[in-house]
Amino acid sequence: MMGQQFHLAIFQKGAALLTSLLILLVLSLLAISSMQNSSMQERMVSAQREGFMAMEGAELALREAELAIEALASPSGFNTIDGFYEKGTAPRGGSVFNASVWAGGNSVSVTVPTVNGSALFPESPRYFVEYVGEAQLEVGNESADVNMTNYNHETGASVAKAFRIVARGTGATAEGQRILEEYYRREF
Template identity: 45%
Template sequence: MCASNIRSQSGAALILSLLLLLVLTLLAVSSMQGTIMQERMVSGEREGMQSLEIAESALRDAEVALEGINILSVFDGSNGLFGQDDAAPDPLTMDWSTSGNVVAATPVDGVTPRYFIQHMGDANQPEKLTDIVVEGYTHETGAANAQAFRIVAWSPGATGESRRVIESYYARQF
């Protein structure tokens, strides 16, 4: 190459290379942002599922506790046990972490779920139970003393970013 050709170049290749590099950089940054968003969504879903599983374990703890109760007089509005006439707390607005009206269930993976139980009345009298009908318990099955209970369980996730509140109804004979 002669010296006159070098001086006559205007740098078009350099400008084209820089533009191509800019486009590739923008594509890479956009792709990384999408990946980060997907990572956050997956983490949130995993956290929510973990808190649901832990709340379900609290529900099972409450059922086991109910099986161990032999008299209905313990449902007096204290220690997370509410009677038919007691005003149970609103599970969506109460502070589960500091409330004295709940029972701490067995911790799972370092997370302590909580629950409360409300006595709803006779299971074989659906007119008294407007929210539920417990099937299979009638005077014909010998379950004249079957009682219905509402169990509400709460759990945070492992990082505390999610919470789950679940409600179940349970019936048993006394």
């Protein structure tokens, strides 16, 4: 009788050990799955941050290009200024993704702000500008119908010119990039 009780006690301890091991296995699988999910989410957040920083760099380059256009005395002689192109000579389509477009005098580098002595971007955002031609308002457009007093053909005799700006920014690791295109109008 004593031998049977001893055998039953050993069997019960073995069952408890087996149950504990199974629960430990399930908990381990849950922990591994949770770690993989956290790792994936961290990679997604890093990629999103990279994209946002690249977009901010490209927008900074757009603003700098607009200021450069505003500083022009006239739209002539574009091909003598680095990063400025005459009508029809600027890179188009898929060629804006080529690294050579964004190197040297093909584009203009933008000064990058610094935080605690270090630049925000590993690569400076860049832009190029193409003179498109005269800008005209669409006839029949309700926003173009403006009534002004004391205005005649000699008042405000300026000509509006249109420009195409293409800007490129990279993220914090320079692995991601964003390229923005904008059309800008200025009166001369």
